[in-house]
Amino acid sequence: MSSSALTSAPVEATRTRGLHGAPARGRRTGPGVSFILPYLPFLIVFGIAPMIYALVLAFTNADGSWVGVHNFLRTFGDYRFVPAFEHILVYTCAWLGSLIVFVVGLALLLHGRANRVSAGFRFVFYLPGALAGAAAVLVWLFMLDPAVSPFSGVEHVFGDQLFVQSIAPGKLPFVFAMIAFWTGAGGWIVVMYGALNTIPDELDEAARIDGAGPFTIAFRLKLPLIRKWIAYMAILSFAIGTQLFVEPQLVDEASLGLVPDTWSSNQFAYQLAFRYGDFNAAAAVSVDLLVIGLAAAVLIVTRTGLFRRED
Amino acid sequence: MRTSMARGFRLVILAAFAVFFAIPIIWLILAPTKADGALVTRSPLSFGSFHQIALAWDHLDGFSNHIYRLWIGNSLLYALSATAIVLVTAIPAGYGLALGNFPGRKLVLTLTLVVMIMPAAALVLPIFLELNALHLIGSVLSVILPFSFFPFGVYLAYIYYSTAVPRELLDAARVDGAGEGQTFRHVALPLAKPIVALVFFFSFVADWNNFFLPYAVLADSSQYPIQVGLSDLLSSTPSFNPAQGGGGQQVNIFRPELALATLLAIIPVAIVFLLSQRALVRGVLAGAVKQ
Numbered sequence: 001m002s003s004s005a006l007t008s009a010p011v012e013a014t015r016t017r018g019l020h021g022a023p024a025r026g027r028r029t030g031p032g033v034s035f036i037l038p039y040l041p042f043l044i045v046f047g048i049a050p051m052i053y054a055l056v057l058a059f060t061n062a063d064g065s066w067v068g069v070h071n072f073l074r075t076f077g078d079y080r081f082v083p084a085f086e087h088i089l090v091y092t093c094a095w096l097g098s099l100i101v102f103v104v105g106l107a108l109l110l111h112g113r114a115n116r117v118s119a120g121f122r123f124v125f126y127l128p129g130a131l132a133g134a135a136a137v138l139v140w141l142f143m144l145d146p147a148v149s150p151f152s153g154v155e156h157v158f159g160d161q162l163f164v165q166s167i168a169p170g171k172l173p174f175v176f177a178m179i180a181f182w183t184g185a186g187g188w189i190v191v192m193y194g195a196l197n198t199i200p201d202e203l204d205e206a207a208r209i210d211g212a213g214p215f216t217i218a219f220r221l222k223l224p225l226i227r228k229w230i231a232y233m234a235i236l237s238f239a240i241g242t243q244l245f246v247e248p249q250l251v252d253e254a255s256l257g258l259v260p261d262t263w264s265s266n267q268f269a270y271q272l273a274f275r276y277g278d279f280n281a282a283a284a285v286s287v288d289l290l291v292i293g294l295a296a297a298v299l300i301v302t303r304t305g306l307f308r309r310e311d
Numbered sequence: 312m313r314t315s316m317a318r319g320f321r322l323v324i325l326a327a328f329a330v331f332f333a334i335p336i337i338w339l340i341l342a343p344t345k346a347d348g349a350l351v352t353r354s355p356l357s358f359g360s361f362h363q364i365a366l367a368w369d370h371l372d373g374f375s376n377h378i379y380r381l382w383i384g385n386s387l388l389y390a391l392s393a394t395a396i397v398l399v400t401a402i403p404a405g406y407g408l409a410l411g412n413f414p415g416r417k418l419v420l421t422l423t424l425v426v427m428i429m430p431a432a433a434l435v436l437p438i439f440l441e442l443n444a445l446h447l448i449g450s451v452l453s454v455i456l457p458f459s460f461f462p463f464g465v466y467l468a469y470i471y472y473s474t475a476v477p478r479e480l481l482d483a484a485r486v487d488g489a490g491e492g493q494t495f496r497h498v499a500l501p502l503a504k505p506i507v508a509l510v511f512f513f514s515f516v517a518d519w520n521n522f523f524l525p526y527a528v529l530a531d532s533s534q535y536p537i538q539v540g541l542s543d544l545l546s547s548t549p550s551f552n553p554a555q556g557g558g559g560q561q562v563n564i565f566r567p568e569l570a571l572a573t574l575l576a577i578i579p580v581a582i583v584f585l586l587s588q589r590a591l592v593r594g595v596l597a598g599a600v601k602q
Contacts, residue, residue: 030410030411033413036407036419039404039465043423043426045421046339046457047462048426049441053444054441057440106325109324127332128336129575131580139338139339142338142570185332200370236428249542250525266436273436282436283437286436288432293430294429300428307428
């Protein structure tokens with residue numbers, strides 16, 4: 001870009017306006033539809049079409065004839081359906097609770113500390129984010145085995161001497177919630193901390209002059225100002241939580257089948273497709289989960305106002 | 312007096328959480344330096360020897376005819392080729408959505424946003440069912456192509472072009488007679504460097520860490536990416552699966568080998584993480600989301 005190009009622009013613009021009697025810099029100029037053409041097939045084939053196809057499968061049978069809500073009723077009546085949804089509900093509540101209390105709490109504690117100390121803590125909290133998926137689960141399988149765990153002292157307090165006791169069925173939702181918290185909380189703490197930093201110093205100062213203590217400032221001033229972000233984190237995490245798959249799948253493999261392979265709803269759908277080849281039933285359960293995820297996404301986009309769709 | 316007590320209390324809580332977040336990682340780094348027996352008998356956070364790491368690597372590498380190297384290679388292949396496609400498709404798409412004015416623009420933008428916020432796992436089984444109908448299951452493409460759809464990348468580019476790039480600059484090029492394609496190539500694209508780094512990071516990490524999709528669509532263990540490979544290793548470890556111990560199934564995969572496998576599997580992501588930490592913390596907040 002030469003400087004003459006920049007300076008010549010207004011001249012050209014004036015001339016155009018003179019000729020056509022319309023402003024040159026209107027909405028008509030700009031990139032055309034061709035720019036999104038390479039992306040469009042991916043959006044359609046791997047975003048929209050799978051949802052539509054799952055819907056079609058869920059309402060038809062193996063021969064392709066329409067069966068209404070039969071597949072939904074059939075899967076709902078399955079003895080594994082309700083327990084699986086119970087499991088993910090307890091797990092999601094435990095995870096959400098810990099996220100809201102500890103992420104917001106830690107972000108508030110970090111906010112207002114000396115910058116270098118705070119940056120150090122944020123980095124340590126953020127670090128486990130590098131271990132998502134199977135790697136995080138493997139690390140925690142070790143941590144949950146009292147024989148090798150550095151946390152064995154804590155585990156003995158809970159009465160766990162053996163690995164199988166650490167992953168007893170009643171504890172599992174909380175164990176998975178802890179793994180998810182360990183990998184994901186740091187990222188959210190960074191986000192909340194950033195949101196806190198957008199609060200003008202003057203507000204903080206004014207409250208202090210008015211005699212407000214650190215607790216009053218944290219809960220009455222800062223917390224309401226980052227409400228939007230907490231709502232976003234809660235809705236998003238709720239949607240993600242209901243899709244749990246890798247954690248129970250790996251624990252199932254490590255526990256000799258002590259944990260059923262249909263522990264979570266997504267596992268149940270997976271088993272319906274893979275073990276029984278019942279794609280219509282699998283699609284029905286997928287659609288249940290899809291609806292939860294879709295509802296959460298639409299709620300975030302239309303209600304929280306965090307994402308810009310127009311300028 | 313009261314404030315110093317409050318400060319001390321604050322530090323204790325922060326330190327306790329730092330221990331919770333950091334200890335598992337420190338343990339993971341130290342575990343391959345010890346033999347399986349020493350993991351049980353010695354202090355969990357002690358250092359063994361470098362010799363043990365070499366030994367653990369020999370066992371791991373020997374597992375199933377060097378399949379571990381293959382898994383890492385597969386992960387690199389899937390994540391890098393998908394991310395390359397993401398960059399080629401998402402940057403122009405974000406540009407077009409931000410500055411263009413064509414029918415359907417708002418629809419594409421809204422659909423992109425919704426699919427981006429929806430949990431990726433919700434789409435895995437529907438994608439599996441679709442690929443199954445198309446007879447693509449078991450092909451490498453059944454991983455790379457779905458990975459190449461990354462709406463968050465489009466959104467990042469969209470936000471960048473609609474906020475950070477001055478329109479006057481682009482208008483100037485157009486008025487100078489540059490076509491839309493040329494304006495993009497010579498003006499908009501060179502300006503996109505920061506966003507390219509950001510999209511690369513998020514796309515690469517998401518692909519590298521994805522377990523569910525490759526687990527569902529790949530059948531042959533030689534095609535597995537490392538995340539799925541780890542689950543294969545796990546079911547071969549007698550420490551967690553006593554049934555695997557006897558019957559001539561001895562594969563020399565014990566806890567130190569499993570820990571080493573996990574540690575090596577996260578190194579690529581850890582490197583990208585450390586490199587982009589500062590830019591990320593700033594970029595995610597400043598650019599991606601409206602205040």
